[in-house]
Amino acid sequence: MGIKHKIRLGFITIGILLFLSGIISSLELARFNRTTHNLLERSQGSIEISKQMLDAVQEQNTALLLSITDTSRTTVYDSLIAKGNRDFDRAFRSAQTTLRDPAQLVSIRTASQYYNSIVSQVTDSTDIAWFTDVYKTSYYNLTHAIKEFMVQIQQRTIDYTAQLERNAYRASMVGIIALGAGILLLMVFYFMLNNYFIGPVLQITKSLKGYVNSRLPFEVTVGTRDEINTLKEYIAALVSASKKSRQ
Numbered sequence: 001m002g003i004k005h006k007i008r009l010g011f012i013t014i015g016i017l018l019f020l021s022g023i024i025s026s027l028e029l030a031r032f033n034r035t036t037h038n039l040l041e042r043s044q045g046s047i048e049i050s051k052q053m054l055d056a057v058q059e060q061n062t063a064l065l066l067s068i069t070d071t072s073r074t075t076v077y078d079s080l081i082a083k084g085n086r087d088f089d090r091a092f093r094s095a096q097t098t099l100r101d102p103a104q105l106v107s108i109r110t111a112s113q114y115y116n117s118i119v120s121q122v123t124d125s126t127d128i129a130w131f132t133d134v135y136k137t138s139y140y141n142l143t144h145a146i147k148e149f150m151v152q153i154q155q156r157t158i159d160y161t162a163q164l165e166r167n168a169y170r171a172s173m174v175g176i177i178a179l180g181a182g183i184l185l186l187m188v189f190y191f192m193l194n195n196y197f198i199g200p201v202l203q204i205t206k207s208l209k210g211y212v213n214s215r216l217p218f219e220v221t222v223g224t225r226d227e228i229n230t231l232k233e234y235i236a237a238l239v240s241a242s243k244k245s246r247q
Helices: 002-067 076-097 102-119 128-214 227-246
Strands: none
Touching: 002 076, 002 102, 002 128, 076 102, 102 128, 128 227
């Protein structure tokens, strides 16, 4: 193979390697960005839904407490309780649609059903003792279930963060491996150029200089059969012809 072909092949190989590593790194970074966006969006959405459920239950709790302590017993509290119940149902359905694992909402559903059964017992004669002895437990169970759900979301976020770290490491490793392979290939390419091109040319130049200046024998050994060897043979032929012409 000629020296031009070797040089061309070397540069083509390096170019292909860098091109492929660039494509792989770009794909990994794009996938990493999509994963990051999806994880953060899903986590933020779940936290917002949990907050909506908790706010709805707290509104119901406040309206129920006011309806018991207010002697006027106006119907405005009943509408507030009903509104809180609708807001909670809306948030819960949104959570069922958003989450990939609806089983995480089982405890909230169970606590909510029990809570609604307790709230349905409210009458005009309901007093604060019922609120403390009966209602308070159901309210605590429901809010506790929602808070536990929020803790699970936070734990999943931590797990997602670890996953993002692994993805970032994997994406960076592609570039590091490509860089290492490129450096190794450049070293091999330099070795080939030095041994099959630069070294022989320097040997030919040195031997030719010795012949011209001191009439030393032109003796160069080139271990290739490319243009460098052809150049050496032409120079050797010229030197031989020059010697014959002087004789």
